[in-house]
Amino acid sequence: MPSPTATRYREQLGLSYPAASYRLIRKLLFSLLVESKRAICLRCKQPIDSVEDMTIDHMIPWRNKADAQELFYDIENIAFSHPRCNSSTLRERCRQGHLFADDNVLYDANGARRCRTCNREKMRRAYHRKKKQRG
Numbered sequence: 001m002p003s004p005t006a007t008r009y010r011e012q013l014g015l016s017y018p019a020a021s022y023r024l025i026r027k028l029l030f031s032l033l034v035e036s037k038r039a040i041c042l043r044c045k046q047p048i049d050s051v052e053d054m055t056i057d058h059m060i061p062w063r064n065k066a067d068a069q070e071l072f073y074d075i076e077n078i079a080f081s082h083p084r085c086n087s088s089t090l091r092e093r094c095r096q097g098h099l100f101a102d103d104n105v106l107y108d109a110n111g112a113r114r115c116r117t118c119n120r121e122k123m124r125r126a127y128h129r130k131k132k133q134r135g
């Protein structure tokens with residue numbers, strides 16, 4: 001059961017108090033980024049236009065790392081990206097089911113991720129096809 005206070009805050013803010021606080025902090029952060037001309041996407045290098053278009057991104061991914069907490073909170077490891085570019089909102093695996101581990105990710109010019117294993121397979125298939133054609 002939510003407390004009467006929590007219910008009242010939710011009625012007044014339209015969101016739970018923690019959710020509203022988080023939203024406010026994001027807005028504040030975005031306005032500071034714009035002011036300091038840092039509202040640029042880490043991955044695609046295009047401007048981030050609105051707070052809805054901003055996600056907090058980690059340059060070095062922290063998931064499944066021994067030093068996950070260190071990486072997660074390290075300010076030097078923080079950058080900003082579009083939701084569509086953010087590594088954490090993307091799938092963990094490629095279409096063929098290969099894990100997007102650090103050593104299995106390629107970034108194309110748009111900042112989109114490519115699976116290195118699939119890429120290698122594709123190159124190999126193309127190579128063999130060419131070989132066959134030459135006879």
Ligand SMILES: [Zn+2]
Pocket residue numbers: 041042043044045046081082084085111
């Ligand atoms: Zn982007």
Ligand SMILES: [Zn+2]
Pocket residue numbers: 094095096097098115116117118119
């Ligand atoms: Zn793959």
